[in-house]
Amino acid sequence: MDATVASTLWLARDELQRLIDLLWDRQYRVIGPRIDSGAIVYDEVRHQDELPVGWTEQQEAAKYRLVRRDDGQRFGFNVGPHSWKRYLFPPRAVVGEATRGPQGWQLSDHPEEAPAYAFLGVRACELAAIAVQDRTLIHDQYSDPIYAERRRRALIVAVNCTQAASTCFCTSMNTGPRCTAGFDLALTELDDGYTVEVGSDRGAEIVAALALPSADAGSRRRADGRRAEAVNQIRKRLDTTDIRNLLMDNLEHPRWDEVAERCLSCTNCTMVCPTCFCSSVEEVSDLQGDHVQRVRQWDSCFSGEISYMNGSLVRGDIRSRYRQWLTHKLATWFDQFDTSGCVGCGRCITWCPVGIDLTEEVAAIRETPP
Amino acid sequence: MESRPTLAVFKFASCDGCQLTLLSLEDDLLALASRLHVAHFLEATSRIEPGPYDIALVEGSVSTPRDIERIRQIRRDSRYLITIGACATAGGIQALRNWADSEEYLRAVYARPEYIETLATSTAIADHVTVDFELRGCPIDKRQLLDVIGSLLAGRRPRIPNHEVCLDCKRKGTVCVMVAHGTPCLGPVTHSGCDALCPAHDRGCYGCFGPSRQPNLVSLSDQLRRDGMPPREIVQAFRGINAYSPEFRGEGDRLEAESDRSDEADRSGEADRSGEAGRSGEADR
Amino acid sequence: MNRDDLNRDVTNADDSHRDDVQGGVTTRSIRVENLTRVEGEGGLDIRLRSGALDDVKLNIFESPRFFEAMLRGRPLEETPDITARICGICPVAYQMSSVHALERALGVDAGEEIRRLRRLLYCAEWIESHALHVHLLHAPDFLGYPGSLEMSRDLPEEVTRGLQIRKAGNALLELIGGRAVHPINVAVGGFYKAPGRETLRRLVPDLQAGLRLAIDATRWVAGFDFPDFEQTYDTVCLVHPDEYPMCEGRIEASDGLSITSDEFESVFVERQVEHSTAMQSIRSDTGATYLLGPLARINGCRDRLMPAARRLADEIGLQTPCRNPYQMIVARSLEIVHAYEESLQIIAGYHQPKPSRVEYRPHAAAGSAVTEAPRGMLYHRYRIDEGGAIGEANIIPPTSQNQSQIERDLRSFLPGILEMDDDELAKRCEKLVRCYDPCISCSTHFLKVRIDRGG
Amino acid sequence: MNAPQSAAIAANPWLSQTARIERITPEVDLVKTYHLRFTDPQVQANYRVAAGQFNMLYVPGVGEIAIGVSSDLQATEPRERTWDHTIRLAGHVTGALSEMEPGEVIGIRGPYGTTWPLDEQHGKDVLLVAGGTGLASLRSALYELLANRERYGRLTLVYGSRTPETLLYQGEYAAWAERGLKVHRIVDQATAGWKGQVGVVPRLIDGLRTLDPSNTVMLCCGPEVMMDYAVRSVVARGMREDQVWVSLERNMQCAVGLCGHCLLGPEFICRDGPVYRFDRVARYLKVESL
Ligand SMILES: Cc1cc2nc3c(=O)[nH]c(=O)nc-3n(C[C@H](O)[C@H](O)[C@H](O)COP(=O)(O)OP(=O)(O)OC[C@H]3O[C@@H](n4cnc5c(N)ncnc54)[C@H](O)[C@@H]3O)c2cc1C
């Protein structure tokens, strides 16, 4: 059939491999969910069997466990410790080079041949996260060139959630669980196959190449049912009413002291968060010092060094760092980028080694105005 | 006289691993040797020159009365004194003796303890003389060592990141062993430098780079306890390679005192309820 | 004389002599500081009375580190991490002896794949440790340089080759162990995470290049000028029917002794001597010293070297049993070649062990093991208590076993060179000691040569 | 196609130009002015900067730092001009710079940030308040005011420093005064020969006799505490916070709003600042460790 944006097609269960093959054939590096070291991470996928077939995860604050499902779903889980940020905004990238010559220093950028990624299995909250990063890293005047180019080339095959983890709160953030925009294709997994929604011309072109039939009404209904299950399972809430002012009016709330007693300032929450974007540049030179690379690495408002100035730290204690993180994420992000910095994926809750839950922190501040 | 800065390497109680790192610079070793004049490095050369030295790298901990004299002399002889490794910066694994009866220790190891002259303690170099820079690790990291030497050669104070192991771990994309496997890990309170090796090998960090800049040890202990680790084992986790660093020492001692108190309470509780049946000994473990 | 004087001596020999006349016998003391280019620091004490050799002692002024005591009460899983810290040059050896002894105690069989991966890791350490000694520490003795950094000015290619040989070994150590010094990947039962097959294969080109360099370097080393100095040795090493000795086998001596590690302590006794904090070993049955290390292994197991190493041994005309300690550098070089070859062989047939470590249930038990550290047989024995903590540990490193042998060599060496001046004499003694690649770090602190010359 | 497009995607914001150190003027102890010229004549000719903006100066292998431009931008044609940076030795990068000689090449990118709002102040009295090296960031503004002297009312500089010896640009004060700027100085610690005031900057402000609160604007640069007290002083004299501009400082890695280092509440100081009308940032400056 002639697929156009917004049409819904059908991909039989084992045809997924054809999609994967086609993407590789078109020189995409296909990245998708795989099991590694006891978690579902994002890595190269060449074969549909490498996906976490029949696995799911149990998540709660400071706890993540893989568990078996009783069916053969490939996408029967939510989000793991990785996010696509790892690929679009790599944790380590060379942003410039300097070489000492007879005329003194020669400076050059280090243009990368941006890889063309095809992301397989992007969730609704992750689509939202990518949209947030578009705003934080691409601007009219200055953009992150690495992000921008990788992003431009990336193809996105989203997957609708059919279940929710106890840490998910996308419904509070209006980011999910349904994939509504920002994808080239969006799948909903059923036992015998996938309904495929087309989100872009690029997506349409791919389904055309695969010659997918359109999805029948029954499959569509079943897909609706599956997606509704995800909505029903979401328990966690973050009350976002006037959240910007709530936080900014409570910068001296005693709750910051309490959370500082527990927070390790270990940076885990910011590393797993799909929207956090702080980075630092490190000079890496050979011993002679004649050749230098400027390496940009992920950094975090929880690292002390980030606020180093004039011999001391502006945010010298854990309290001020946690406050910086939460107020930036949930409040000042609105001032800067006209959006929340949080998409409700819940990663920071699961992967905080001491189980600090931002929704509880906000609720505590809301409950007890000073 | 040569104009290249002079380098001297000294060893105290240690395993040699950190100075070996210098010899393991491989590609950079000869380059380094051309920029520095190696004036004293027993492991590498028989040519031994008297001080003063521009840069002294000191490995090992102070554990005999003679060590104290030696380190003072080295301090007098050296412009920059850089300590390398957990032994030199925190007393090393051998600082475990600081909690033990060293007489008994001697008997455990040596058949004839009377021959051995030893301090009851193993302590960091900085406990005895002023140290210009401490490079952490058991062993130290090659790149960091190069960085330190490079900075000194350029006349700058070395600057080594002092965040937690977690930051490196997540940059690498390693799955958190604590959250995903329930494996106790000191990464959240340990100084960076190893590029988060242990979690990348599916095991918890045992703190060989010592405490990070502002470790929240109490919170980590609480979490480990919540995860089911008995307090006595947490104490031992802190009393490892960097046992005698002030931070790990403090938290280990605090927890130990706490569990001593609760054992005490348990015992008196037990006495009170001596008539009670069926109480399992499990809680004491 | 103050042995603490760190910075005074520019040469290895002390400039001052001391003449004492006591009861008609003249004792002349000459102090030589700093025996160098050995791992760790210690000293050598030579006393001459009325022109004749009176006593030779290898002095090891170690700051004791009490590893056996520290291990008591620690969970047994920590043992390989703790014992590694005994020595930064050969941590894998300590880890290997630890895990083998503990697994024997617990009745754990790690299985074939893990066994091979351990051998691979051990090969990497042999390369690293041997190449360090051959190229950076020992070769300068034969070519007249105070050290390899100085040697590199005249012989840059040879030194670079040595560094390259070592580098591939270090790369292998890092790949399997996580890092070259104090690897973090060795566990009781196996490895925390076993490297993938492809990851290991990526090293093959470097290892092949390393092998070629190691073969060249062995030819070069074999061409050194070796002093004529033949000794009789009772050599001891592990012997395995099919493989070059490493982790398994019986302990066999050249005089026919053959025992298991459980019998070790009844045959090899450790005694502490007054001048040293390290222990010395002799055989209780013969009362004699014995020799460990590369020469012992080559003498005993030359036919189990890998083919290229075996051919190379023939090509360079190595006579075995070899009784010249100066030729230990040749044995060491051949073992580098062997280790490279065996590494390539293991990688070629490698399958990632799954799981990477076998489960075990800690219980009260005891066990011992001997493995072949680069410097020779390394003995560990443990008693585990019910809770899985270490109740008792006994560790006997190769250098302390070789120590008495070194002294014996010196005793037969010295009479021939007493005519030499102190400087030269000290240098000669130091060179002989260096042949053994003594790893004083395993136990020690500060090495210096002191000569007491009578009349 | 989902990806947003932007005209600037291709440009690498990290890429610096090279500039040669033409001259180095030692100012006071630990402070020197580096007169830079781009090595590429085209870049040199096209470069434009306004008073209050800063550049990122890059010493390869050491690091990159934010430094305000302190040139007299009125003086000469851009082609001949040098871009001047007055720098206090503080640590790594500034230390490396202090070891450099004229002729050496460093990296420079910019200009970045907001400017002192001089055009909007025509007809007003302008009070410049500086502490320590902060005067460097006001120097360009000062010369611009003097060049257009007739457009402004009273021009006053209140400048405080640790000691008389560390007062910057001492050789220029006479000329400034001649051109119609009243210069008041104060030092924390007097040394021999100092006849002027001793104390802190706000004290000088309190002592200003001719402050017309309704028609004055204050431009202020110096340590945050000093600025805080300076504002309190003028507010006490009847000025409003929206008559005050301050220049703020934070660690900066990218200078273009991408790295997250310089955040102060909602502000990216590199992009939204460094020069702020005080009322915009007042509430954030009051919060400790924000
Ligand atoms: C907008 C702006 C304008 C400035 N103008 C001037 C000026 O005209 N003259 C002047 O002497 N100084 C100025 N500074 C301060 C100057 O940037 C710092 O003194 C300098 O970064 C110190 O670098 P360092 O490497 O020598 O110090 P280190 O102490 O070694 O600092 C290490 C790194 O931390 C960061 N850092 C440390 N202190 C500061 C700081 N105060 N501000 C920003 N980043 C810092 C830098 O990245 C620096 O490389 C300005 C700062 C800003 C933000």
Ligand code: SF4
């Ligand atoms: S703040 Fe937490 S829940 Fe929100 S997007 Fe980031 S990781 Fe997800």
Ligand code: SF4
């Ligand atoms: S909130 Fe949790 S994850 Fe984030 S820095 Fe604190 S302890 Fe680490």
Ligand code: SF4
């Ligand atoms: S993870 Fe921890 S124990 Fe492991 S190497 Fe790094 S600092 Fe050492």
